[in-house]
Amino acid sequence: SYVLTQPPSVSVAPGKTARITCGGNNIGSKSVHWYQQKPGQAPVLVIYYDSDRPSGIPERFSGSNSGNTATLTISRVEAGDEADYYCQVWDSSSDHLWVFGGGTKLTVL
Amino acid sequence: EVQLVESGGGLVQPGGSLRLSCAASGFTFSSYDMHWVRQATGKGLEWVSAIGTAGDTYYPGSVKGRFTISRENAKNSLYLQMNSLRAGDTAVYYCARGEGGSSGLIDYWGQGTLVTVSS
Numbered sequence: 411s412y413v414l415t416q417p418p419s420v421s422v423a424p425g426k427t428a429r430i431t432c433g434g435n436n437i438g439s440k441s442v443h444w445y446q447q448k449p450g451q452a453p454v455l456v457i458y459y460d461s462d463r464p465s466g467i468p469e470r471f472s473g474s475n476s477g478n479t480a481t482l483t484i485s486r487v488e489a490g491d492e493a494d495y496y497c498q499v500w501d502s503s504s505d506h507l508w509v510f511g512g513g514t515k516l517t518v519l
Numbered sequence: 520e521v522q523l524v525e526s527g528g529g530l531v532q533p534g535g536s537l538r539l540s541c542a543a544s545g546f547t548f549s550s551y552d553m554h555w556v557r558q559a560t561g562k563g564l565e566w567v568s569a570i571g572t573a574g575d576t577y578y579p580g581s582v583k584g585r586f587t588i589s590r591e592n593a594k595n596s597l598y599l600q601m602n603s604l605r606a607g608d609t610a611v612y613y614c615a616r617g618e619g620g621s622s623g624l625i626d627y628w629g630q631g632t633l634v635t636v637s638s
Contacts, residue, residue: 441622445564452613452628453564459622496564500623506579508554508566508623 412501414511421517422487430514432480432497440499442480444473447513448493456495457482484516492518521545521627523614528632535604539632541597541614549592552617554625555599557610557634565610568599569617582608604636 415433422428432442442460445453455464457473460480470485484491497511527539539555555567568588569577576588587600597614611631618624 441624443624447564452630454628455624455626458624458626464626498564498623498625500621502621505581506566507577508556508569508617508625510556510564510566513563 411504411506412499412509414497414499414509416495416497416511416514418512419515419517421519422484423519424487424489426487428484428487428491428516430482430484430495430497430516432482432511433478434480434499435478437478437480437499438476440475440501442473442475443498444482445496445498446491446493447496453496487516487518489518492516521616523616523627523629525612525614525629525632528612528634530635530637531604532638533605533636535636536600536602537604537634539599539601539612539614539634541629543595543597543614543616546616548590548595552619553588553590553597554615554617555586555588555597556613556615556625556628557608558613558631559610562610567612570597572619601634604634606636608634609636610634 444457446456447453460475461473472483494513496513522544524542554569570588585603589598613631614629615625616627
């Protein structure tokens with residue numbers, strides 16, 4: 411099965427840049443999607459197809475994907491960005507065709 | 520505005536059954552793949568099942584043979600029939616809309632319904 415590896419936690423001061431990584435074998439050949447989930451709420455799509463932003467998502471959110479690592483970058487971090495973030499891909503060879511990373515808790519200091 | 524509203528969750532004994540429903544609105548339901556994704560308390564997201572626009576279905580091994588996903592396009596509704604439930608199935612179950620093809624994109628999620636399997 412295809413495995414996506416995320417750091418359990420990332421901490422950043424307000425106004426700084428947060429980078430959340432998502433590692434997977436040759437993930438650069440796949441489309442990566444990122445979801446934000448705040449406590450008690452449903453996930454919200456923040457980046458799709460590696461680097462596209464849905465309408466309503468601030469430009470501070472960006473994504474990249476190359477080699478074995480995809481990265482979600484949040485610039486000028488705000489307190490309201492504190493949440494869990496999940497990466498996700500589709501892999502035809504996996505038991506779980508739709509594969510999620512384990513999630514990263516972003517803490518704004 | 521896309522809306523997905525789940526219902527049908529609750530407390531069920533091990534070995535029991537439950538049927539979840541999802542009412543969709545704000546988009547052409549029949550044109551989209553649909554998914555169920557679950558999340559145990561304090562844990563990550565786990566994909567549970569998917570159904571394509573042609574009615575093709577997909578499951579991971581952990582639920583295959585126990586869960587059945589179905590859709591009723593005339594009613595803009597998605598269902599998940601869950602049988603032989605186990606304690607490990609306890610989770611919030613989200614209904615979600617997906618894009619077809621190999622992109623794997625899931626773009627809208629409902630608020631979820633809690634399923635608790637316990638004696």
